[in-house]
Amino acid sequence: MLNKSATRLPTSSHATGNVPITDSVPHDASFSCRYLNHAPETSHGTYLDGTKEDLESLEDYQDGGYHPVHLGDYLGASGRYRVLHKLGHGGFGTVWLCRDTLNASYVALKVIAGDVEPDNLLDLSLTQLDHSIPGAEYIATPLDHFSVDGPNGTHQCIVLPVLGPCVSPRLWTQMGKDPGLTLQKMAHQTAKALNFLHKNKFVMVVNFRPSNILVKIANLDHLSEDELLALIGQPEKIPVRSVSRENFPAFSPRYLVLPADMSCLGTEYLTDQICVIDFGESFPISSPPDDLGIPENYLPPEVLLEEANAIGPACDLWALGCTLFEIRQQIPLFYMIFDDQELVAEMVRFFGKLPEG
Numbered sequence: 001m002l003n004k005s006a007t008r009l010p011t012s013s014h015a016t017g018n019v020p021i022t023d024s025v026p027h028d029a030s031f032s033c034r035y036l037n038h039a040p041e042t043s044h045g046t047y048l049d050g051t052k053e054d055l056e057s058l059e060d061y062q063d064g065g066y067h068p069v070h071l072g073d074y075l076g077a078s079g080r081y082r083v084l085h086k087l088g089h090g091g092f093g094t095v096w097l098c099r100d101t102l103n104a105s106y107v108a109l110k111v112i113a114g115d116v117e118p119d120n121l122l123d124l125s126l127t128q129l130d131h132s133i134p135g136a137e138y139i140a141t142p143l144d145h146f147s148v149d150g151p152n153g154t155h156q157c158i159v160l161p162v163l164g165p166c167v168s169p170r171l172w173t174q175m176g177k178d179p180g181l182t183l184q185k186m187a188h189q190t191a192k193a194l195n196f197l198h199k200n201k202f203v204m205v206v207n208f209r210p211s212n213i214l215v216k217i218a219n220l221d222h223l224s225e226d227e228l229l230a231l232i233g234q235p236e237k238i239p240v241r242s243v244s245r246e247n248f249p250a251f252s253p254r255y256l257v258l259p260a261d262m263s264c265l266g267t268e269y270l271t272d273q274i275c276v277i278d279f280g281e282s283f284p285i286s287s288p289p290d291d292l293g294i295p296e297n298y299l300p301p302e303v304l305l306e307e308a309n310a311i312g313p314a315c316d317l318w319a320l321g322c323t324l325f326e327i328r329q330q331i332p333l334f335y336m337i338f339d340d341q342e343l344v345a346e347m348v349r350f351f352g353k354l355p356e357g
Helices: 122-128 180-199 225-232 313-329 340-351
Strands: 006-008 024-026 046-048 081-090 093-100 105-112 144-150 153-161 163-166 213-217 237-242 255-257 270-276
Touching (some): 081 225, 093 153, 122 153, 180 213, 180 270, 180 313
Antiparallel strands (some): 046 237, 081 093, 105 153, 144 153, 213 270, 237 255
16 A cells, blocks of 8 residues: 555556556655756767857767867978868868968868878879869869878878858859859859869769869968958857866867858959869779768769669769759759658659669
């Protein structure tokens, strides 16, 4: 018989035996509940003291992961490149705006994750392609390359030109009253860039899409660092804390940096030329992978339908078609569709019945 001073809980049953379960909770029972007064920590006991939006995952700062970079760091031989701001991040590393102290110019420095070997970086192989083929001028070819040792491994570093915003979806808002001719010109350049890569019979570009096609910029090098930062915004640091509050782990940065907004550069600095970036997921045409690391709305129907031997250079051509539409119209061809079958159905509505076999 239950004590009259207790509250009866609802009766439930075991899934296996339908045995009633009853329990009681005294009126004077007390409970303790632990509330976090900060963001959830990583498996390493670190957490961000602020926003996570537009930032790389703090969890990726570990052995074989990102290299902890701080503003003011000097990287490269004799500390040639001084870090001024962050430009972005991706699955293979972080990208930083740096001052080349040797040439008094601005460059983009891509610091690759520690588990990526030099032999797996097709970015470095771009220098070996035949640059006499038209379209070479629209490829982000490395200017320099070195490695840096850190707490998370040895990191390959690639120096690239500084570039502006991507070609879609809001570029047209910065191009005056009649952006059509410029967008058409950029679409033509994009086709020439892919043709250059395929004519070299070396690289198939897995991630060929507007977010990896940026606008070239000019007239930056004459600006002082203060003048440039006044245009793109001062770096905003988001502090990293340690739960232990003791020795801060060497594998983690002391803060993360929100990326600079290169779209703030006006027409004085933005050109009418494009540049294709990010070959981290590319591969030789002779050695296609089992699957493609590209959003579904840039994949051809044969890949979505998982047909045999579907991955090849034709995937780039489909992605090119989607990209050309998006550059010219400033909206994706296949928009806000997240199901593969619905995406194929939309393709049929646009282009008709899929070919047999």
